[in-house]
Amino acid sequence: MRVAWLVSLALIIAVAAHAEKKYEVAIKQFTLKNGLRVVLSQDRSAPAVGVCVMYDVGSRNEVKGRTGFAHLFEHMMFQGSENVGKAQHMAIIESVGGSVNGSTNTESTQYYQSVPSNNLETVLWLESDRMRSLVVNVENLKNQQEVVKEEKRMRYDNQPYASARQRLVEFAYTNFNNQHPTIGSMEDLDAALLEDVQSFFNTYYTPNNAALVVAGDLNIPETTRLIRRYFETIPKGPVPPPISVSESPQTEEKREKYDDPLARALAVAIAWHIPERLTADNNAMQWVESVLLSGTASRAYQRLVKQDQVALSINGGADARRGPGLFSVFAVQKAGVSAAEVEESLYDEIRKLQTDLISEEEYQRIKVRIKSARAFQMVQSPTSRAQELARYTIYDGDPHLINTADERMLAITREQIRDAAREYLTPANRTVIEIVPIDLDATGGM
Amino acid sequence: MNAAIAGCVLLMTTAFAYAQSEETWRKTPPPVKAPATFKTPRTIKRTLPNGLRTLIVENHRAPIVACRLGIYAGGVTDPADSPGLASVVASMLQQGTERRSALELREYVEMLGGSVGASANEDFAIVSANGLSENTTKLLELLEEVALHPAFPPDEVELKKRNVLQTLRMQKAQPDFLLAEKFNQALYGDHPYGILFPTPESIEALSRERLVNFHRDYYTPQSAVLVIVGDIKPSTALAEVTRIFGKWAGSPPEAAARPLPAAPTERKIFLVHREGSVQSNVRIGQRTLKRTGTDYVELSISNAVLGGGTGARLFSTVREKHGYAYSVSSGVDGKREAGGFAAVAQTRTDVTAAAIKEILRQIEQLRNEPPSEAELDRVKSLVMGQFALRWSTPSGVAESLIQREMNGLPEDYYETYQKRVMAITPEKVRATLAKYLNPDTAPIVVVGDAGKLRDPLKVIGQVEESSASTKN
Numbered sequence: 013m014r015v016a017w018l019v020s021l022a023l024i025i026a027v028a029a030h031a032e033k034k035y036e037v038a039i040k041q042f043t044l045k046n047g048l049r050v051v052l053s054q055d056r057s058a059p060a061v062g063v064c065v066m067y068d069v070g071s072r073n074e075v076k077g078r079t080g081f082a083h084l085f086e087h088m089m090f091q092g093s094e095n096v097g098k099a100q101h102m103a104i105i106e107s108v109g110g111s112v113n114g115s116t117n118t119e120s121t122q123y124y125q126s127v128p129s130n131n132l133e134t135v136l137w138l139e140s141d142r143m144r145s146l147v148v149n150v151e152n153l154k155n156q157q158e159v160v161k162e163e164k165r166m167r168y169d170n171q172p173y174a175s176a177r178q179r180l181v182e183f184a185y186t187n188f189n190n191q192h193p194t195i196g197s198m199e200d201l202d203a204a205l206l207e208d209v210q211s212f213f214n215t216y217y218t219p220n221n222a223a224l225v226v227a228g229d230l231n232i233p234e235t236t237r238l239i240r241r242y243f244e245t246i247p248k249g250p251v252p253p254p255i256s257v258s259e260s261p262q263t264e265e266k267r268e269k270y271d272d273p274l275a276r277a278l279a280v281a282i283a284w285h286i287p288e289r290l291t292a293d294n295n296a297m298q299w300v301e302s303v304l305l306s307g308t309a310s311r312a313y314q315r316l317v318k319q320d321q322v323a324l325s326i327n328g329g330a331d332a333r334r335g336p337g338l339f340s341v342f343a344v345q346k347a348g349v350s351a352a353e354v355e356e357s358l359y360d361e362i363r364k365l366q367t368d369l370i371s372e373e374e375y376q377r378i379k380v381r382i383k384s385a386r387a388f389q390m391v392q393s394p395t396s397r398a399q400e401l402a403r404y405t406i407y408d409g410d411p412h413l414i415n416t417a418d419e420r421m422l423a424i425t426r427e428q429i430r431d432a433a434r435e436y437l438t439p440a441n442r443t444v445i446e447i448v449p450i451d452l453d454a455t456g457g458m
Numbered sequence: 459m460n461a462a463i464a465g466c467v468l469l470m471t472t473a474f475a476y477a478q479s480e481e482t483w484r485k486t487p488p489p490v491k492a493p494a495t496f497k498t499p500r501t502i503k504r505t506l507p508n509g510l511r512t513l514i515v516e517n518h519r520a521p522i523v524a525c526r527l528g529i530y531a532g533g534v535t536d537p538a539d540s541p542g543l544a545s546v547v548a549s550m551l552q553q554g555t556e557r558r559s560a561l562e563l564r565e566y567v568e569m570l571g572g573s574v575g576a577s578a579n580e581d582f583a584i585v586s587a588n589g590l591s592e593n594t595t596k597l598l599e600l601l602e603e604v605a606l607h608p609a610f611p612p613d614e615v616e617l618k619k620r621n622v623l624q625t626l627r628m629q630k631a632q633p634d635f636l637l638a639e640k641f642n643q644a645l646y647g648d649h650p651y652g653i654l655f656p657t658p659e660s661i662e663a664l665s666r667e668r669l670v671n672f673h674r675d676y677y678t679p680q681s682a683v684l685v686i687v688g689d690i691k692p693s694t695a696l697a698e699v700t701r702i703f704g705k706w707a708g709s710p711p712e713a714a715a716r717p718l719p720a721a722p723t724e725r726k727i728f729l730v731h732r733e734g735s736v737q738s739n740v741r742i743g744q745r746t747l748k749r750t751g752t753d754y755v756e757l758s759i760s761n762a763v764l765g766g767g768t769g770a771r772l773f774s775t776v777r778e779k780h781g782y783a784y785s786v787s788s789g790v791d792g793k794r795e796a797g798g799f800a801a802v803a804q805t806r807t808d809v810t811a812a813a814i815k816e817i818l819r820q821i822e823q824l825r826n827e828p829p830s831e832a833e834l835d836r837v838k839s840l841v842m843g844q845f846a847l848r849w850s851t852p853s854g855v856a857e858s859l860i861q862r863e864m865n866g867l868p869e870d871y872y873e874t875y876q877k878r879v880m881a882i883t884p885e886k887v888r889a890t891l892a893k894y895l896n897p898d899t900a901p902i903v904v905v906g907d908a909g910k911l912r913d914p915l916k917v918i919g920q921v922e923e924s925s926a927s928t929k930n
Contacts, residue, residue: 057519058850059494095484099778103769107836109493109843128843133488141484158781165737166784166804172631245481273734276631277624308552309564318560321617324624347624377568384571384590390520391851 035386037397037414040232041405046248047220050239051401051411053227055394061228062126062394063135065143066402069216070119071194072335073255078208080196083116084160085212089123090114091152094145098152101138108134116194119334120406126395129229133238139224140242143217148210157201164195172274176447177281177342179270184283184338184443186260218249223405228394257335259285266443275449277324280351282358283340284441289332290408295424296432297330297339302378303370303429304361305329305341309377311361312341320357322349334407339436351446365433369426382418493842498872499855502692509680510703513859514695515687517852523591523688524856525598526584527605528864530710531676533580533650534795539663542656546618546664547672548578551585553614556607560614563604570596574604580651581794582864583677588853591689595698598686602702606677610669622661629655633732633739633804636905636926640728641741644901645798647719678708683863687856718796721745722899725919731908732926738810738906742817743800746894749792749865755878757799757894760887761790762837763829764820765801769836771820776803782813794866799895807907811914814904818897825892828884838879845875 040052074081092098105112110127125135168174178193185191224243226235262285286297304312305328316323323343331337343354392400404413502514536543552574553560567574572589585605587597629635639654646652684703686695721744747754765772765788776786788801801821805813848854862871904911908923915921 058847060847060850095487099768099774102767103836104487106767106769106840106843108490109839109846111840111844126847128491128493128846130491130494131488134490137484137488155778155781159777159784162737162781162784162804162806165806169736170633170804172628274631276628307564307568309561309568314561318617321620324621324628344628346620347627377565380571381568387521387571387590391522391853393847393850 049223051225062398064124064225064398064402066122072189079192079200086114087156093141124395144246176270180281225398225402227398259336278345279447281445283338296428301329514692524852525587526685526860528683530681532582541653544578548583551576554609554611637739679706680709688852727902730905735906744900746799760890821897828888
């Protein structure tokens with residue numbers, strides 16, 4: 013056993029030594045006079061470019077009565093601008109052989125597209141036109157309100173467990189900015205007025221509140237010239253109002269039951285409060301996620317799914333927000349198993365993490381995963397790279413952080429992992445939702 | 459009232475400001491550049507004495523390697539009394555081999571900085587291994603171990619059975635699952651393609667012995683193709699493949715032909731009641747062409763005009779114009795023995811019938827009137843752009859090659875693909891859809907609140923109802 017372990021360790025170290033080789037992501041950055049942050053990342057190995065425009069506005073910026081706005085606005089951005097026809101953005105991207113999408117989360121709204129590299133200019137034309145002159149009218153608003161309400165139904169209302177997991181976030185947090193779901197409520201979506209939408213655009217959709225990232229097969233002088241041409245004359249906007257995402261400290265466990273008419277199995281959703289991204293503690297909690305939840309060799313999977321056989325599935329992880337985040341776990345219970353049994357097994361694994369250091373073998377194995385991820389990052393899609401760079405630019409003010417991400421993670425010690433588990437995964441710090449199916453046909457549960 | 463006026467004033471002011479702008483050059487979109495001509499990467503092919511076909515491609519973009527082993531051990535080889543057996547066997551490969559337990563396997567893969575996967579579709583299974591190229595030999599050895607020497611440990615088999623049973627019960631709450639289950643039945647009947655998931659009876663009847671026998675019978679080199687793409691030297695890789703896979707032996711049993719049902723002669727609506735649904739999930743479709751069908755590429759492009767992407771007919775009418783749905787599209791899929799077409803949408807309950815009528819109207823319109831050149835050009839660009847992107851990573855190349863091989867497509871399929879796509883005319887689109895789509899008889903499946911849907915749907919066609927609310 014010992015010999016096998018030593019051989020394994022030798023293998024790990026050999027792999028790790030190779031993975032030390034630098035896989036730098038190239039970065040050139042500059043800021044236009046109107047405040048637009050620009051990042052160019054050249055990689056000529058495949059003939060495609062990814063363009064990401066990220067605006068520093070998400071659901072955390074929304075006010076009471078207007079939840080779902082940031083995401084509704086993401087839809088509005090595709091409805092046409094001064095020189096681009098209604099709903100033509102997507103069609104034009106497709107006509108140049110590309111694909112496009114947008115997404116909104118609690119902190120940001122991003123628009124990303126990949127196109128063959130010889131059609132980059134088309135993307136810059138489209139993105140600059142909607143940044144400067146989006147058409148906001150009643151017809152577009154009404155139509156997209158309906159579309160977003162359907163999206164809410166499809167992704168959340170019509171899916172087992174989805175609403176319950178939204179409730180976990182609402183219940184765990186105390187600050188409205190952090191609590192409400194990005195999709196918003198039906199009432200607030202219906203209540204959106206044209207003037208609210210126009211005001212939202214004027215406040216948040218400005219060059220000084222955005223980052224433009226181009227990654228992939230690009231020519232730097234030519235791309236710089238095009239970006240200045242299309243974006244430089246867009247006027248600077250106001251400084252958006254500040255928001256607070258601070259939370260009152262939680263001093264005792266919060267717990268409730270949630271009836272889910274669409275669920276067929278009991279499940280449990282749990283969250284603990286953790287600090288903001290890029291802190292040593294948050295990085296240590298990312299390690300806790302790896303040890304506890306990542307993959308079938310992880311501790312929670314082995315204990316709950318394989319050994320005790322109390323869960324059908326288990327997943328979760330650590331947030332990396334600019335403000336207070338959550339470490340969450342979601343487990344679907346096996347038939348005939350109570351929430352208490354699932355929690356007992358899970359909390360016992362957490363106790364082990366809090367008491368003993370993880371083994372040297374486990375530690376090195378996860379290090380190998382972190383390092384080899386850099387090799388695979390070399391072939392990540394241009395849009396994926398553009399999005400990652402946009403996040404480091406908007407959230408942290410520095411796109412170069414992409415090249416030191418693994419160093420920061422590799423610097424975390426086994427002691428720091430144990431201490432973070434002790435500090436944050438406590439009963440007083442946790443919120444628990446027990447999800448209970450309602451069998452509406454009264455044919456009995458599982 | 460005041461708010462509305464204020465809104466109008468604001469809008470007018472904004473419009474005025476932009477009208478004043480001297481940037482009239484923005485009116486003209488930049489010129490569109492044509493897609494680059496596609497070339498498949500150089501592939502080295504060998505067949506080993508035991509029948510295993512091997513394809514190797516060098517790709518030095520990153521120090522990684524992607525391996526795919528395809529085996530004709532898919533759903534069509536399920537015994538009639540054991541639907542889902544092929545899928546269970548594939549999913550059990552990583553649950554322990556003759557050398558290592560499931561946990562030891564996983565830990566070993568992680569130490570190699572890679573990943574291993576295994577799954578089976580209706581036609582074939584694929585076992586994959588990705589990792590750092592310096593570990594190519596170890597990854598190939600691991601691939602051989604997992605694919606060819608599974609242990610099917612008894613306790614893992616028991617756990618699998620219980621978990622699959624519970625998963626099945628949970629799937630029955632998912633509208634997408636219920637939709638696919640009913641739709642496949644409507645198109646393929648008792649053929650293996652018609653069965654989406656094992657039944658509770660077939661799960662209970664699973665035994666270690668059945669898994670072992672299936673694996674012995676169907677995981678043979680004569681039914682397999684190995685693809686390796688990455689930062690490797692082909693001669694070295696080939697030598698390793700010969701050493702590692704050379705001892706593999708065997709050939710599969712005779713395939714039993716499974717008949718397909720006759721095409722329907724009248725429209726039928728299968729309404730599956732799902733308690734608590736706030737939306738309807740809709741699928742309209744029929745059998746069309748198998749993957750190697752002569753007009754498959756033409757049908758695929760013609761379908762894209764109808765429902766592929768956001769500029770397509772279905773998206774711009776059902777979603778953008780009417781707001782009936784967040785998600786609506788259509789697709790064509792081709793398997794080895796048969797294939798189908800399906801238009802899919804999720805709509806709110808009260809506009810379900812209207813959405814179905816609109817979809818049928820759009821299909822009929824394209825069967826009668828060709829699309830514009832501009833519309834077709836957009837689709838061609840979209841398809842070729844996505845096609846080109848697939849070849850930019852070792853995994854993408856490996857996937858493309860294994861799919862071509864396992865589907866029985868000709869060696870020059872990807873070379874001729876671009877030319878074929880570009881040659882399609884608007885009239886060809888119309889003629890292809892007219893030939894292969896029959897909206898008057900295509901089965902329609904709806905999953906939702908039957909109480910509210912029953913009457914509006916009866917207006918469209920004969921309705922056959924069933925319920926999803928079963929305990930088992």
